[in-house]
Amino acid sequence: MKDHQNVPLNDFIEYPVNEMQTRANDFLANSQRRHSIRSFSDRAVPKEVIEACIKAAGTAPSGANHQPWHFVAINSQDVKQKIRQAAEDLERSFYEGRAGEEWLDALKPLGTDANKPYLEHAPWLIAIFSQKKGGIHAEDKNTNYYVHESVGIATGFLIQALHHAGLVTLTHTPKPMSFLSDICGRDRDNERPYMLLIAGYPTADATVPEHALVKKDIAEIATFL
Ligand code: IYR
Numbered sequence: 514m515k516d517h518q519n520v521p522l523n524d525f526i527e528y529p530v531n532e533m534q535t536r537a538n539d540f541l542a543n544s545q546r547r548h549s550i551r552s553f554s555d556r557a558v559p560k561e562v563i564e565a566c567i568k569a570a571g572t573a574p575s576g577a578n579h580q581p582w583h584f585v586a587i588n589s590q591d592v593k594q595k596i597r598q599a600a601e602d603l604e605r606s607f608y609e610g611r612a613g614e615e616w617l618d619a620l621k622p623l624g625t626d627a628n629k630p631y632l633e634h635a636p637w638l639i640a641i642f643s644q645k646k647g648g649i650h651a652e653d654k655n656t657n658y659y660v661h662e663s664v665g666i667a668t669g670f671l672i673q674a675l676h677h678a679g680l681v682t683l684t685h686t687p688k689p690m691s692f693l694s695d696i697c698g699r700d701r702d703n704e705r706p707y708m709l710l711i712a713g714y715p716t717a718d719a720t721v722p723e724h725a726l727v728k729k730d731i732a733e734i735a736t737f738l
Contacts (some may be wrong), residue, residue, distance in 0.1 A: 517700065522677050526716060528616055532640040532705075534612045536588055541678075543677070543727075544673075546676075547576060547603075547672070547673075547676045548681070548685065548725065548726075549683050549717075549721075549725060550581060550681040550682070550683055550715045550721070551625070551631060551683060552679075552716040552718065552719045552720070553631040553634055553635035553636075553681070553711060553713045553714065553715065554634075554637065554713060554714040554715065554716045554717075555634045555685075555713075555717065556578045556636065556714045557636050558636045558680060558712065558713055558714070560586075560613050561721060562636065562678055562680075563586050563637050563712065564637070565665075565667070565678070566581045566671055566674035566675050566678055567569065567639070567671065568665045568675075569670055569671070569674035570582075570584065570604075570668070570670045570671035570674060571667065571668075572670065573666045573667035573670045574658060574663070574664065574666060575659070575663035575667070576658030576659035576660065576662070576663050576665070577649075577657075577658050578649055579625040579647050579649060579653075579655070579657045579658065579663075579711050580647070580649070580663075580667075581643055581645075581647050581657035581660045581663050581664060582641060582642065582644065582663070582664050582667050582707075583641075583644065583699065583704060584639055584641055584642075585639070585640040585641075585642070585669075585693075585699070586637060586638075586642070587637065587638040587639070587640065587644070587697075588636060588637055590633075592638075592696060593632060593633050593635075593638055594633055596632050596638060596692075596693070596696055596709070597629055597630070597632035597633045598641075598694075599692040599696065600629050600685070600687040600709075601628065601632075602736050603631055603687045603688065603689070603692070604626075604627035604629065604687055605627040607627070607628060607630075607641050607687075607688060608627045612646070622722060622723075622724035623663055623722050623724055624722060625723065627684070630688045631683065631711050632640040632685075632711065634711070635711045635712065635713040636713045636714075637711070637712045637713060638709060638710070638711055638712075639665065639671070639709070639710040639711075640670055640697050640706060640708075640709050641667075641671075641707045641708045641710065642661070642693075642694075642699055642704040642706055642707060643660050643661065643663075643664040643704065643705050643707045643708070644657055644703055645657060645660065645703050645705070646703050647703075655684075655687065660664055664707050665707075667709055668707065668710070670682075672684070672708065672710070675710075675712050680712050680713060680714065681712070681713065681714065681719070682710055682711060682712050683706070683710070684709075684714065685709040685710070686708055686709065687709070687713060690706035690708075690709070691706065693706040693709065694706055696733040727735070
């Protein structure tokens with residue numbers, strides 16, 4: 514018996530080339546409206562929306578299809594407050610010098626600081642964990658491959674899914690992030706916090722740093738041979 518079996522690809526959709534171009538352009542225009550936002554409204558977002566976006570993230574390609582990720586979606590005020598407290602404590606020492614001069618200079622045009630009120634006010638925080646061991650079944654304990662790449666792709670899918678749904682996000686990486694394992698009750702041996710995503714509605718007066726709107730030209734980011 515073969516150790517692999519395939520099924521026909523029956524959900525591929527072919528578009529005429531002109532429609533393909535329109536779709537690519539539309540996707541670009543929609544992507545250009547995605548911004549990292551730092552002022553979140555406390556307006557509620559249904560759990561089912563977050564669930565659908567996490568399911569979309571779960572369709573990402575991964576090494577040997579082991580899906581080496583776990584998403585902890587946090588709506589609990591108590592848990593959000595604990596995360597804010599721990600993150601702000603770390604960020605204070607970061608901004609007070611731990612980051613080093615070069616890093617702090619690079620952040621100046623973004624205007625960030627140690628205050629992270631959105632960690633408490635946004636309706637959803639999504640803590641993303643990567644898994645060293647796993648497999649196609651959640652209970653497997655095999656080696657995972659290309660873990661960073663896989664979780665990075667899934668996180669990208671999640672950001673796009675939330676944007677597509679009509680929400681704004683912020684990627685947040687307090688350093689070190691190990692406090693997230695304890696607060697979220699995750700296994701420290703096998704799982705590593707990868708990123709914290711904040712998701713919700715922007716406040717009416719939300720702004721975007723000009724610095725963040727500067728995107729490299731196609732000639733700078735791509736080479737066609
Ligand atoms: N984690 C800190 C610092 C920070 C680091 C980078 I690199 C950014 O692009 C933005 C912020 C903070 O969230 O303030």
